[in-house]
Amino acid sequence: xxxxxxxxxxxxxxxxxxxxxxxxxxxxxxxxxxxxxxxxxxxxxxxxxxxxxxxxxxxxxxxxxxxxxxxxxxxxxxxxxxxxxxxxxxxxxxxxxxxxxxxxxxxxxxxxxxxxxxxxxxxxxxxxxxxxxxxxxxxxxxxxxxxxxxxxxxxxxxxxxxxxxxxxxxxxxxxxxxxxxxxxxxxxxxxxxxxxxxxxxxxxxxxxxxxxxxxxxxxxxxxxxxxxxxxxxxxxxxxxxxxxxxxxxxxxxxxxxxxxxxxxxxxxxxxxxxxxxxxxxxxxxxxxxxxxxxxxxxxxxxxxxxxxxxxxxxxxxxxxxxxxxxxxxxxxxxxxxxxxxxxxxxxxxxxxxxxxxxxxxxxx
Ligand SMILES: NC(=O)c1ccc[n+]([C@@H]2O[C@H](COP(=O)([O-])OP(=O)(O)OC[C@H]3O[C@@H](n4cnc5c(N)ncnc54)[C@H](OP(=O)(O)O)[C@@H]3O)[C@@H](O)[C@H]2O)c1
Numbered sequence: 067x068x069x070x071x072x073x074x075x076x077x078x079x080x081x082x083x084x085x086x087x088x089x090x091x092x093x094x095x096x097x098x099x100x101x102x103x104x105x106x107x108x109x110x111x112x113x114x115x116x117x118x119x120x121x122x123x124x125x126x127x128x129x130x131x132x133x134x135x136x137x138x139x140x141x142x143x144x145x146x147x148x149x150x151x152x153x154x155x156x157x158x159x160x161x162x163x164x165x166x167x168x169x170x171x172x173x174x175x176x177x178x179x180x181x182x183x184x185x186x187x188x189x190x191x192x193x194x195x196x197x198x199x200x201x202x203x204x205x206x207x208x209x210x211x212x213x214x215x216x217x218x219x220x221x222x223x224x225x226x227x228x229x230x231x232x233x234x235x236x237x238x239x240x241x242x243x244x245x246x247x248x249x250x251x252x253x254x255x256x257x258x259x260x261x262x263x264x265x266x267x268x269x270x271x272x273x274x275x276x277x278x279x280x281x282x283x284x285x286x287x288x289x290x291x292x293x294x295x296x297x298x299x300x301x302x303x304x305x306x307x308x309x310x311x312x313x314x315x316x317x318x319x320x321x322x323x324x325x326x327x328x329x330x331x332x333x334x335x336x337x338x339x340x341x342x343x344x345x346x347x348x349x350x351x352x353x354x355x356x357x358x359x360x361x362x363x364x365x366x367x368x369x370x371x372x373x374x375x376x377x378x379x380x381x382x383x384x385x386x387x388x389x390x391x392x393x394x395x396x397x398x399x400x401x402x403x404x405x406x407x408x409x410x411x412x413x414x415x416x417x418x419x420x421x422x423x424x425x426x427x428x429x430x
Pocket of ligand 1: 121122123216220240241242243244245246247264265266267270285308309329330331332333334335368369370371417420424
C-alpha cells in the first residue's frame with residue numbers, strides 16, 4: 067500500500083456557551099497525520115473523507131447543548147462519505163478498498179459511544195469499524211451520501227415508526243426546507259400523503275414546492291386558517307415539528323381532532339439546555355395542554371438515536387427501506403452549500419444563520 071499523505075482536521079478545543087461562541091473562539095483546523103494501519107484493530111477501516119455534512123446536531127454539540135455531550139478537544143462531523151483506503155482483516159466483506167462509502171454516525175464519530183468517537187468526519191482521514199460503513203446507494207454523490215442516513219432515518223422514524231403516516235392523510239411539515247424537513251417531505255410523498263409545508267421565505271417555499279409539497283405556507287404570523295382552508299376545515303392528521311417555539315403552538319391549532327403531533331426538534335429555540343455542556347433545561351419548551359386535551363391529540367416524542375439504542379430492532383426495516391428508495395433514485399438529499407474544510411467556520415455560520423436549505427457540506 068502506498069503511504070497515505072498527511073491532511074487536516076477540525077478541532078473544537080472547548081465547548082462554547084452557544085454554537086456562535088464555539089465557532090468564533092474554539093473551532094480551528096489543524097494538521098492531521100495519516101492513520102497508521104499498524105496501530106489499528108483488525109476490524110478497522112481507513113476512509114479518505116471526500117465530503118462531510120455540517121448538520122444542526124454538529125452545531126449544537128459544539129456548545130454541549132445536544133443530548134450527547136462530546137469531551138473536548140474533539141473532531142466534529144457525524145456523517146461523512148469517502149473512499150476506503152485500507153481495511154483490517156476482520157472489517158467484513160461488504161466493503162473493499164476503493165469502495166465509495168458512507169459512515170453511520172450512530173456507530174462511529176462524535177455521536178457514537180465506542181472507541182471510534184474520536185474520528186469525526188470533518189477531517190481528511192477517518193477510521194471507522196467496518197460495521198459502521200456501507201457503500202453509497204444508487205447514484206448518490208459524496209455530498210448527497212453524507213446527508214442521507216441521519217436525515218432520512220429521522221424522518222422515517224418520526225413519520226412512519228412513530229407517526230404511522232398513511233396514504234391519503236395530510237401532514238403539516240414545519241421547517242420543511244431544513245435537512246430533516248426535506249427528508250420528511252420526500253418520505254411523506256413516497257407513502258402517498260398530502261403535504262402542507264412551511265417556510266420563512268419565498269425562496270424556501272419555492273424549493274419545497276419543487277421537492278413535491280402539495281401546498282406551501284409562510285410562517286410569519288398566524289397560519290391556522292390557511293391550513294384549515296386547505297383541509298376542508300378539518301385540520302391536518304399529522305404534524306412534523308422540527309422547529310418548536312411559537313410555530314408549534316400555531317400548528318397545534320391547525321390539527322384535526324385526534325391528530326398525531328410529532329416532536330422532532332426545536333430549531334427555533336436551540337438554547338433549551340445550558341451552554342458549555344452544563345445540561346439542565348432552563349429554557350424548556352412548552353406546549354398548551356388545553357389544546358392538546360380538547361383536540362384529543364397524541365403528542366409523540368421522536369428521538370431517533372435514543373429510541374434505536376433502546377430497541378435496535380427498529381433500525382433494520384428503516385435502513386432497508388431508505389437504502390432501497392435511495393438505490394432506486396426515489397430519494398435524493400438536497401445540498402445547497404459546499405465549502406472547503408479550511409472554511410469550516412464559514413460553513414458553520416451559514417448553517418446556523420438559516421441560509422442553508424437541506425444539507426451543507428465541507429470538502430477536506
Ligand atoms: N428527533 C430526532 O431524532 C432528530 C434528529 C435530527 C435532528 N433533530 C432536530 O430537528 C431539528 C431540525 O433539524 P434539521 O437538521 O432539519 O435543521 P435545519 O436543517 O437547520 O432546519 C431547521 C428548519 O427550521 C426552520 N426554522 C424556523 N424557525 C427557525 C428559527 N428561528 N431558527 C432556525 N430555524 C428555524 C427553518 O426553516 P424556515 O427558515 O423555512 O422556517 C429550517 O429549515 C433540530 O432541532 C434538530 O436538533 C431531531
